[in-house]
Amino acid sequence: MIVDIGYISLLLAFLAAIYSAVAAWYGKSKNEERWIESARNATIATLPLLLVSSAMLIASILRNDFSVEYVWRVSSIEMPTYLKYTALWGGQAGSLLFWNLVLAVFTAVAMANKWRSQKDLIPNALIVISLTQIFFLGISAFVENPFARMEMVPANGNGLNPLLRHPGMIIHPPMLYLGYIGFIIPYTFAMAALMAGKLDDGWIKATRRWTLTAWLFLSLGLILGGRWAYDVLGWGGYWGWDPVENASLMPWLSGTAFLHSVMIQEKRQMFKWWNMVLIVITYSLVVWGTFIVRSGVISSVHSFARSAIGPLFFGFVVIMLLFSAYWITKRRDQLATGNKLNSLLSREAAFLYNNFLIITILVIVFFFTHYPMISELFIGEQGFVGPPVYEKALAPLFTLLVILMGIAPLTMWYRSSAKRLGIAMRWPALAALIITIGLFALGIRHWGALLGLWATAFAAILTLLEFWKGTRARMKKGEPVWTAFSRLMARNRRRYGGYWIHMGVLMMALGIIGIESFQQETQLRLETGERLTLGRYEMELKGMERYPGPDDLLITEATINVYENGKFVRTLLPRTELYTRTGQPMTIPSIRSTIADDFYVILVNWEPTTATAATFRVFLNPLVNWVWAGGFVFILGTLIAAWPDKKKETVASRAAQAALGAAD
């Protein structure tokens, strides 16, 4: 019964999406408002329907109804209750349903929100978003049905993949989904603007906050994913250039390019076509990324043919690309404004350099990610591109991006004088050089790292100077420092939120350079009482213990004393966990963290462990905490930039000021 209600709601949502597309199209062509309204209502109705459907799936999981295949796959009787809720997105079919639910929430909010303000765009927006909904609901209802039954009812289920039981992994996928799906809204309005031929920057302004919010969640998802990998996967790193990771990085990259380039359109009415292209790319990468994550197509082309989902996703991406390309081509005259660049040293040019670098990075990541597929298609043998190749190809590009991040805020719209730029850059460049020379004197001989550190210091000094210059300008008006600073933030949130984000990126860059260039590691077998040295740290094995954990866990834990420069600082408890029923092992590192570095200890679980001895792999990860701290600043900056402002008030006060001015 519960299962039937869930499936019927899902089907009804699918039908509602079809109805909405048809009604919106009909209403538009006949110019009849009530059909448009009806289409909107149908679109909004997908939300309650999918809420019911998701609730029924969760209910089936809670009731241990193993007649449902999905429940059998992701749950088990013993599993803790909170994990039974999160199992909604713990497997393919469920996460697609969850995907649909989030899309329905966003769609309903966007349609209700923009109904009055974007009257001209709504009919087409309804058509475009319904097309997306039809596709994903269709996949859920007919291909990856979460309510599909088993032929025989098993007594117990498999339980959630242990890797997905970590708190970080419970919230990481929803964050990515919020980010992914958030980008569908600006795409929808971009297409609607194209179809309606209303190509001012109305659609950009209407969806600016959506874009930033989507970007915020995608960033959060990436950072949390990195943290999860660092805490749970136990390889001492946080980013492995895995296809699944790249799938979420790629739309983030094109979204980043988009966020920068829309500013040119808003200010100069240039590159309208390019902004369209960027949002189309982002949307396509979102759909494609969902597919990559779900299908495992990268690791083998054969899985593409095995499941029906592959050709369907491929077909859908191609159709939406053709659809978008058709409209961009059709409106190309309106998209070309004929405005010219005044100087290659202007702010608009700086945004273009940014876009060029980001898109180049995106193309390289895309190529490397798909290389296994390309290789298999052409020579029938699978290839692989590992992290060292990504790092070599992308490090110079990221370095240039960091330098540009420092210089770009100095440029002015229309044109800036080379002389003024030179003067503004001279001292920061020199100061960064002195820092770099200092590091060299301290014994650092890694040339790539020195170059990266110079670039990071240079950009950081310039960014901090931007804060200082703005604050000082306000202070000249008689405001005290703190008031001047906070008012500067409050009044120019988009600009200074952006600079906060830049600072976050630079802090992360520092951390990345640290761990990538100076990571040390060693592996050794220790008897109780024996010691191991790495960097300024020393560790001593005090003892081993084995005990049963919650659920079906068997935990093996080592007690380790850590000494820094000979002085005891902390006890660490690295452990391995074995899920006895499935036989899946987990390695949970134990870490001593400081601002300077992480002392990261893994109990190596494939080497024999006795009551008195075990093998340990130990990493010294310099500056890695700057990655997380930088991530925090990054998110803070995005919040500053995206927080809703009291729009009406400022408009009113501006009008009042204008009226006063007229009265003079």
Add this chain to the structure above:
Amino acid sequence: MTSGRFYVSRFTHHVLRFMLYALIGLLFFMVALPAIAQDGSENNGGLKKVVTDDEVNKIARVVYCPVCESTPLDVCQTQACADWRQIIREMLEEGKTEQDVFDYFSNLYGPKVLAEPPREGFSLLVWIVPLVLIPVGVVFFSRYMRNLRADEAEVVTDTAVPPPTPANDYLSQIEKELEGK
């Protein structure tokens, strides 16, 4: 005034050119340097030597498990991977070099087990594409930018808003820009 402008455009031309060279130089630097640094490291012929876990891991971290998805051998927890690590250890004990180990695994399981695909055959593509793509991209992009640039005469009549004179007051500059949005 005109000479001043001329000076700017030539300067930017040089800047762009410099960026292109710098980029090519950087790329070369990144690709070539580690290769040079690796040369002439280990050569220990003859007797069976003692191999530490660290020496095994150094290689295992850039050899990927042929069975599991994107997992290097130094992390992989399966029995098969433990055996492969043992093979690396034995080969090192026999005095084989890093490259010998790579060749062994690559011959057995194909180039997909190497973190760095070999710089030969089809996988040469991995190395060539970025090296070609980036300079070609830079050339096209700078062409595009130059075409996009207004002729000197057109500059002033560009839009309704005149190009701002360098603002003396930084704050009024910001306020002005903010009004534009």
